[in-house]
Amino acid sequence: MGVLCDYFRAPDRETAVAVVLSESGLFDAAKSRPDIEAIDLKGIDPVVMLGKLVTLLSGPSYEEMAMTGDIQIDHIPGPELLTREDGDVCVIELDVLVRDTLADATDAALSDVAFIWVNTGEFLDGRDTWFEADEARPAMDELAALARRARIVGQMLYCMICP
Helix, strand or coil: CCCCCEEECCCCCHHHHHHHCCCCHHHHHHCCCCCCCCCCCHHHHHHHHHHHHHHHHHHCCHHHHHHHCCCCCCCCCCCCCCCCCCCCCCCEEHHHHHHHHHHHHHHHHHHHHHHHHCCHHHHCCCCCCCHHHHHHHHHHHHHHHHHHHHHHHCCCEEEECCC
């Protein structure tokens, strides 16, 4: 089994860490607090996979990237670790560029990049068939909507990672 990742918005770093490390956990906090919202995207890591989505939405022509088969993520700022790496879970804050790129993503842009994104090596690893774009759209739509709501209220996006 791979790394499990849940994405959420929170008012600040301290709150983000506190709700993840609390006894009730992230999803209970999200149910009881209007300033916390979380989505379950277990297989989408915040660096490579999310970096590729952000690159497709903001980078060079995705047709060009699709033709070369190369989606470079080195221009996407990495997330900032807010907890120790050696614990049961860690919390990271995503860069504002990631939040805003997702928040600005239109329905048309998400549709344009969905097939390319879900057919990158990270998704295909261990599969014999290609993914369909509509398999990825719910996750993409959730991420974009979460980013929009975070930006509207001046929050950042965070990711809870369970190794």
